[in-house]
Structures are given as C-alpha cells and as structure tokens.
Amino acid sequence: MQIYRGHVLVCAGTGCVASGSRNVQAEMEKQLEAFNLDKEIKLVETGCHGFCEMGPIVIVYPEGIFYCRVQPEDVKEIVEEHLLKGRPVKRLLFKNQITEEMVPHYKDIDFYKKQNRIVLGNCGFINPENIKEYIARDGYEALAKALTQMTPEQVIEEIKAAGLRGRGGGGFPTGLKWEFARKAPGDKKYVICNADEGDPGAFMDRSILEGDPHALIEGMAIAAYAIGSDEGYIYVRAEYPLAIKRLKIAIAQAHELGLLGEDIFGSGFNFKLNIKEGAGAFVCGEETALIASIEGRRGEPRVRPPFPANKGLWGKPSNVNNVETFANVPRIIARGSQWFASMGTEKSKGTKVFALTGKVKNTGLAEVTMGITLREIIYDIGGGIIDDKKYKAVQIGGPSGGCIPEELLDLPIDYDSLISAGAMMGSGGLVVMDEDTCMVELARFFLNFTQMESCGKCTPCREGTKIMLDILERITKGEGKEGDIELLQSLAETIKSTSLCGLGQTAPNPVLSTLRYFRDEYEAHIKDKRCPAGACTALASYRILEDKCIGCTSCARVCPAKAISGEVKKPHKIDPAKCIKCGACIETCKFNAIVKQ
C-alpha cells in the first residue's frame, strides 16, 4: 500500500489562517507536484498549535522540524532544499529569544518543552477534518471502554477519583456534577457543552474545537452515558465560524462511522449531538442564560436553585461543562484516574490550558501541569517580557479575575491559591503587563466590558457596574475625587454579594484586585492627577525641554491645536490648556527635546 515517507503539516487554525497559511498550503501543494514529491510527501492540514505568534507554522515529520512565519515565497526553498535534499532551511527555524540559538525540533522549543500537552495533544498534530487521524491516536477507545466495560456509575467514580474540576472558571468537581445529574429523576436528560468562550483574549476552547473536535465529542458521549442522557447540545459562539465548520464535519463523520447515533458500539447506548450558535452575548456563557438561549428565550440567567442538574434545558436534568473539561474525559477514562491524579497539586489535578497574551515575547496557548508557577509560565514558556521591560502584573481570569503582582510570581497555579490571592483561574486567560500599563485603566477596561455585557436583570449589576465605571472613567480622565476609592470599594462589595449571577458577582474583581496591589496608582490619579505608568493620555502632559530645544519651529508647525509658541532659534513652549495630547510634536522633534509625563 502507498505510504508517505514524510508529512508536511501546515497549520490551519484561525490565527495562522489570518496570517496567510492557506496561501502557504496552496503553494506547498503546487511545489510538491512540481518537484514530483507528491507521492512521497503528504500534505496535512492541522488545527492550532498554540504558538500563534510564530504563524504560519509548518512542521515536517518524522523529525518534527518546526518552521515559523512561513510565507508562500519560502515554500519552494523548503520543498527543494529540505523535502528533496534533506537540508532544513535554517532561516525559517525557530530562534530561542534568550540564547538566540536555533531550535530546529518542535519538541526542543522551550515554549513546548515546558508544556504538558494532554488536552492539546492532538492540536497541530492531526487533521481535525479527518476522523481517522483521531482514531489513529487512540480516538474513541475511551468511549468503547466506557460503553462495553464500565457501568455509568463506574464512569462517574473514575472521573471523581481523577479529581477533574470544571475548566470553564468555576472549578466545580466534575464527577460530583455528573452525579447530581445522574441522580436527578427523569427519563430525558441533556448534556450541554459551553463553548461560548467570551473572555476577551481567551482562545483555549477555540483551538480545541478547531484542532481536535472529536475529543469534545467523545467526552460528551461519555458524559451522556454516565448521566443517562441521549442528546447533547454544543453551544458555540457565532464568532467562531471555523470551529462551527469543523464541529459539523466531525459530527457528520462520527455519525457515518456509527460513533454517534443509535446503538453505539453495539451497547444499546444512543447519543445525538446538536450545535446551537450563540448570538453575541457574553452573559450566555453563564449556564442558565445559555440554557435560556438554547430554548429561544432572552439570554438571561435565572435564580438557582433549582440547579440545571435537576431542572435544566426545557425543565429536564442537564449537565453543563466547558470544552476543556470534556476534552479531558476520554484521556482519563483511557489512561485511568490514577494517571490523571498523579499530575498537579492536591486539590487541583491534571493540566490547564492558558492563553498567554499581552506584553510577553511568546504569545499563544500553553498547557501546563497544575502547580507550575506563574514565573515559569511567563519566563520559561513565554520567554519573558517584550523588549525586556519590567514585569508589572498578570491578569488571570479575564474580566472576572484579578491581577498578580511581582511579589506573588512564585504562586503555584491552582484553583484555591489563586482565589486566596484575589484572582481566579477563570477560563485560563493570562494577560501579561509591563511597567507601561496603567492598572487603573486596566480595571476600567475590564469593567467597561462587563458593564456592556450585563444582561440588566438584577439591580446591583445593571446599575452598580455603570456607576463604578463612571467613577473609573472620571479617575482616568483626571477628574477623580476624594472618597472615590472608598465608594468603589463599597459598591464592589455590594455588587459581589448581591448580584444574581456570576457575571455581576465577579465583575468588581479587577477593580478590587488592582486596588489591593496597586492602590498607589489610584491615589496618584486622584490626588496628584498623575498616571504613574504614563498611559492615561488625559493625565499626560507634554513639555519642551528648554536646554535641548533649538527653536527650529518644526513642532509648532505640526501642532494641530496651535498650542506651541516661540521665536525662531529660541526655546519653544507648549500651552497645556490648548494641548490635545496627540503626540505629533514628539514624533516630529529631531532633538528629543519634548517629553511626555
């Protein structure tokens, strides 16, 4: 039979596609044919590798040579020099940011070396649109094992013993959640996947959906068997069209092979999966709002109890879990709860996928074992701060989370230690900030998001976040008043303790967290009308240094507000009342005579 000696993997995740990987793919196909290699080398399209900073990514097997930022113009060289003659193209290989050394092999790159890629194991390695590649990698064996060798109760016990906790942010023990649904009376039950992933900057779930959709399908099928359900819904945000496309293909392929539908593996178990697209509301990531949305009602949360495990979709017992949670399930069933529980800390087992973004050199997705420190993630995997600036803080948990300052960088990542530090694991978004980030502005940014996304049902979230936002906006504009900090604090506490759902209950966290660790920045804004990070434009002032200014008048000529005055060859002056802080003068000045403070 025809085999291929080499596989060329071109990443077709959303990030690389946005950087042009489809053109690289097309060119690769062309060149392989041109060099008569198309019968020897197979072209494979994969999902997201997670190292989106370096895209478009091309990996050549069997060695696993990792090419970065490949453009269509580079393809001919790769084909001729490497695929034909065996000489990898050095200039396209990855360079370690710190040592500047070339790291040709995928498995040697620090970004990947320090990761423990279990949930992301198939991402970037298999073609997500070909179910057989998933099966080649032990796919659906866990489902077979569960259906033919285990009872639903045994499946639940295994998940409980593994210590899997919800990866969407709540951290609730998954096995226990399944048990509630199993025990709930009723003959019709639903398994629901929360693929709404609304946190700004988070794309963990997207990569799994685009790169390894079958892991989710298999996980949901196992969950359905465990709780006694025969139907599931995947609620995907409409902003993920590629994920939706891949899911549809995956579901169809699974059906074709009899891995979804009736009498799976001849066990008598039936399971059918539906996809429901979201409609642009962050609040629909909250499970009762999500359920309302599937039912065609206004996407608003409702009071609990009753919990979805007892009364969920259409009043039936339902189990809602996050994409990453489900993706862990087949691995746990296949390799055993003890294997899973051997990784991580005492109360947080297994791995977690983080989206590393912000002012860090290597941005992308990193899956790490629980218990790793933030320092290791940011420096060893992330490669440290861009331009080697000073680290300030990292925001964990997105708009529901808090920031971790330098003194806590050696905090081990696990659910409970993050909460005691005033942050939370959230869905895994990590935004790294450097000395130029204003923490008050950061709080304002996240609160602006949650305030906009508030559903408006309960008083504290609807009215309270707006008032908090107004205060923060005044502060960043230099209109802060004495008493604002105390007011923010008391509003935050009421909103946290009285809001109806998680959105409101966690919306004040970024404010509380930045107040806890960076109160001095707030005070500088309010009392001195100064932004220590130099980020808030309203508080910046532009000044011409008299000793450097030679009076060339270039700045006065470009100033749109005519705020600069001065005689030729004499030092000029900026009138702060007229200055609109556009920065045109700084850009124009050839003598570095203008500073922003």
Next chain:
Amino acid sequence: MTKNVNITINGQQLTVPEDTTILDAARQIGIDIPTLCHLKDTNEIGVCRVCVVEVKGARNLIPSCITKVTEGMEILTNSPKAREAREMVMNLILATHPKDCLTCDRNSDCELRTLAEKMGIRKVDFGAPVKDLPLDDSNPSIIRDQSKCILCRRCVSVCNEVQKVSAISMINRGISTTVGTAFDKGLEDSPCVFCGQCVNVCPTGALTERFQLREVWEALHDPEKHVVIQTAPAIRVSLGEELGEEPGTIVTGKMVGALRKVGFDKVFDTDFTADLTIMEEGHEFLECLNGNGKLPLLTSCSPGWINYVETFYPEFLDNVSSCKSPQQMFGAVIKTYYAKKFNIDPATIFTVSAMPCTAKKYEANRPEMNSSGYQDVDAVLTTRELGMLIKEAGIDWANVEESQFDEPFGEGTGAGVIFGSSGGVMEAALRTLSEVVTGKELESLDFKDVRGLDGIKEAELTLGGQKLKVAVVNGLGNAKKVMEGLKAKELDYHFVEIMACPGGCIGGGGQPRLSTPEVKQKRMEAIYRADLGLPRRKSHENPAVQELYKEFLEKPLGEKSHHLLHTGYTPKEK
C-alpha cells in the same frame, strides 16, 4: 407529603415545611424583610435584590423571597452586612429614578417611596443622571412612563404569564434594559387590550391610567353642563379601600353621598343598565337557541375581552353578543331617553362613569359609541380616580352622610350588582332566563356553581326541557384556553361569560392596588352580600327597566334597542 425542616432566624428556632421561602418563614414569626419586585404567585423571580439576607455558610447574600429553607439553615435578616447591602441596592434604584415625587401621580401609594421610608434611606448620592425615556401616551387607557420604571418585571409577568397577551416584554440589554412592546411602538400599536392588569401591579408611577380628573372637574365647574355619573357594581365594594376602609366594606350609601357633595347633577347606578343588558342579552340568547344566531353566545360587557377577541380570535366575532356593555348602554340612554324625558339638551350632558376598569376608557372612545348622536360616555374614572376625586373635593369621608341613587336610573336589582364578580353575568342571565322560559318562579336564585375566583367554571342545567352547558371564564389566560378549545371543537358550550380580569371586575385594572387573592375574595363576598341585601334580585323585575321598555324601547331586541343598545365589532390587525 412535604416534610418539615428546622431553621433559625435571628436566633429564633422554628419548624416549617421544606418548600417555605425564607421570607414567608420570617413573616410567620413577625419578622418582615423588605421586598420590591416580589408579587406572590405572579412575579417570583428575585431580580431587585432588595430582600437579601445573610445565611451562615453561604458565600453571598441570599434573596429571601425565592430561596426555600433547608434543614439547619441559619438566617440573619438584619446583620450589618445584609442591611448595608439592602441600603446600597435601594440607593442604586433611587439613583436614576426621577425626583418629582411631589407632583407624581403615585406619590400617595408608591411602593418605592414607602420602601425608602421604611428602610430609612436618607441620602441618594451617586451623581448618576436620572432616567429620561419617552412617555407612551398613545392610547386612551394606559400611560407608560419608562423613566419611572424600576424593572421589577411584574407587568411583564402579568401580561405574559397570567393574561397571556404578551404585548410587553423586556427589551434591550444591560443599563438600557426597559419594558417595551415589539419594535418599541406605543401600546396603541401593539396587541395590548388595555385590561390594565399591568397598571394594577406596578409599584411606581411607571404605569398609570390616563387620568381624566381635570376633564371631570372642568365639566363640574361649567354651569352650562349637566354632569351625571354612573357607578359600576364593583365600585361599591372597593372604593372604601381608597379611603381607609377594610376590603369588602359595602360603601354604596356613602359613595352616593360623597358624589353628591362633589357636585354631580345626578348620581346613577350602572346596575340599572346591567339589568337592561340582561333583558337584551337574555332574549338574544333565546334567539340563538332557536337557531337565529351562533352558539356558543359569548358575553360582551368586558371591553378588555372585546379587544382580545378582536385581536386574537376574530373568527369568533359572530359569536359575541351584540349587546353593548352596561356603561355604554347607559351613555346612549342618558343622551336620548333621559334628555327627552327631563327636557335637557343632550349637547349639554356630560356623562361620567366610575369603573373598576382601564379598558372602559378605550371603550368610551370607540368611534361607533355615539349612537345617541353624541359621544355616549364622555369620561371614565377608575376606582382609584374616584377616590382621588373625593379627596380633592375635600370631603370628610368618615362622616359623609349616606344617600340614595337618583331616579329614574338609581334602581338596580341584585342580579345587576353581581355583574361585578366573575359568574355574575351568567347567574343574572340564568335567573331571568329560567323564569322567562319556564314561566315559573325560581325557588332558589343562587347558582353557586358559577361563583368564585376560579379561572374556568362549568355548569350544566336544564332550561325548558333543554340541557344547557355554560362556562364562566375570568382572566385572559383562561379565555385563551377556552377559545382554543372552541376552535379545536374540543369544547362545546351554549353560553360563555368571559371577563378579561382575573376574578372579574372586582379584580379589574382600575381597582385599588394591590388586588391580592385575599382582597379579591373579600370584595367578591361583599358583592354577594349586597345581592342578598337588595329587595329585588331578578333583572326583569326592575321597575325602571320595565318603564324604559314601556315608554321608549318597546321591547327587547326591538328597533330602538338595536340602534342604541347594540353594536358591532372589527378585527384588529396587530
């Protein structure tokens, strides 16, 4: 069998059934927790967050109005944390609420104002801009001021879950959330039937009736105008609540006395035309039974119901009785028969009606309601407005001298008075029909099967050898069920009484707030007490009605009756 659980509230132990809410459990031992959006059985959604309490072991504060107790729960209703949170939540609501309390229509019974007072709110200080949303005064019955809306959702619950008209819902999101119609049009352009149930449950001045007090005062002060007022059956058992009396007090005498003092030229009783309606409708029904009309015959005195059937079930318009409502019959008779008999120029007559109803304002303005040659009814005042009128006139209600209605339209039978409660029209009709058809006097005038607050009541009886199936429906949600049943031909009646408001007129949209089931029960019992207290209890025995036919109308369903007392309907495209 619900089991009991042991809990502690503020240190006090008690045992309650496990499906009791924290709020109810607390009230059982005399501890009151403030609530705002909560409306028992209608709106239990926990959105205002005013009722939060502290529960040991819970991470956040708990909404007491909807959280059920569990074994061993330890509750603190007045801990510093709970009190401060409640105060801040109230402040958040008050922050954007319009501050024109001094001149607001609801200032005497605004639940928000009362709650702020109860909670001791002394300062509202966030510097947030007051809501400034457009007023909806597109229709004659209900005015919506969204700026005063506190988003409690009671109106939405009543319209969607109870009345099942679904004219209003929540629209927009977050801070822009408000209550609106589809495409945010005025109520006039929505399926709204103006039943006013939303107005009855609104805690603030966001939903009110269109006040017509100025018009009435103007007419009263106009020496050229002859101002007459008719009062509906339900008013006499409800008006007292607006003036400090207990629910269920019959205040007929005082009401008439007070209205005289206000300055009306004549004070008449709508019971009179209720009796007239029975004459016309009873004979109409007999015609239908004999094949000259469609069965079932559906009553037509509830204008909210008329709007409903015109909008949602226009295919049944031929089944609806062509009789006007008592209010409208009155207007027509006043500006023709009465004007002629007493030599008054009908152009100078200003008819006012006091109704428990908001839809009646719409009904009075229907273009076809001018068979007298003038607008038959000029102004409609709700029970609430009537109370305001009496107060504005400076009348000392406690000491007002009782008086009797004026002749010739002050005479009403017990059959007329029971119109005010669900089942009243049916029972009144049966009292007359039985005697007209069988020619024999009835032993008992009480048809208890059709009485009560239940939404749908059925009864079977024999009339002159013929078996009849009748139904009595109150609340539009129940009307929907019956209409669907009739549509699918699964239900089969001869005569159906339908009232738009739950409980009938005593639960009307214009009634004193809040019309809880307990209050409605008391009003209903008073109606039947009033019935028993009247010398005549059958419509056909009303001497004034007999005289009207003799002198003017000739006979039921005669030509004059058709012209003045009957009407037609038009399907509404909404």
Next chain:
Amino acid sequence: MAIKSPEDLKKIKDEALEEATARINDGTQIMVGMGTCGIAAGAREVMAAIMEEVGKRNLKIAISWTGCIGMCEQEVLVDVIRPGEKRITYGKVTPQVVPRIITEHVINGNIVEDYVVGKLD
C-alpha cells in the same frame, strides 16, 4: 462502514496508522542521504524502494532523509536506527539491497555486515 464493536474500531485504527507512520511510529528510523550527491547516486530510487518495502510489510517505522553526510564516495548512504540500538550506516545501497536491509536488520535485528560503512553510537 459502521463501527459496531471495539474490534471494528481497532481495524480502522490500524488502517489509519498505516498512513500516519511519519508521525506515529515505533521509533525505528531509516534515514536516506538525499543531498545533491546522494540524489545523483540514485538516492530517490533507493527511497522509492524503501517506501515500497515498508508499505508492503505494513511496518510502523519512520522514514526520513538528510542532506549530505559527507561520505560522498559511499553514496547512496542509508542509516538504520532501531530504538535503543546503535545507528548503523550502510553505503553503496541500491534498490536491490533494500529488501535485505529491511528484512534482516530492521525487522529481525541482524546487521547486513557486507554493506556497513560505519557504526555510530
């Protein structure tokens, strides 16, 4: 072709693995020197023969290729590395020799001594 049992699943898995040996294999590697000198000496034909043999026997091994190793005289050069064993370099390999290298060394572990040019640890 519906899967009705775990055995059906295994069949599909095995089929899929055959096509995926470049990525999923047991660690055995055959490396062909494919620099310009190698290709001139006939490395592509040797590669084709290796691919045919491996495919025929359904071996789950990785076939890779490199540029010029340096011993240009001895082209075509083929390295065989079995997991845990020394790397063996064969020289002057022709398509005819390939079946022997595959059966004797790769499958059965017996080095084809007459073609060996070097042993590297």
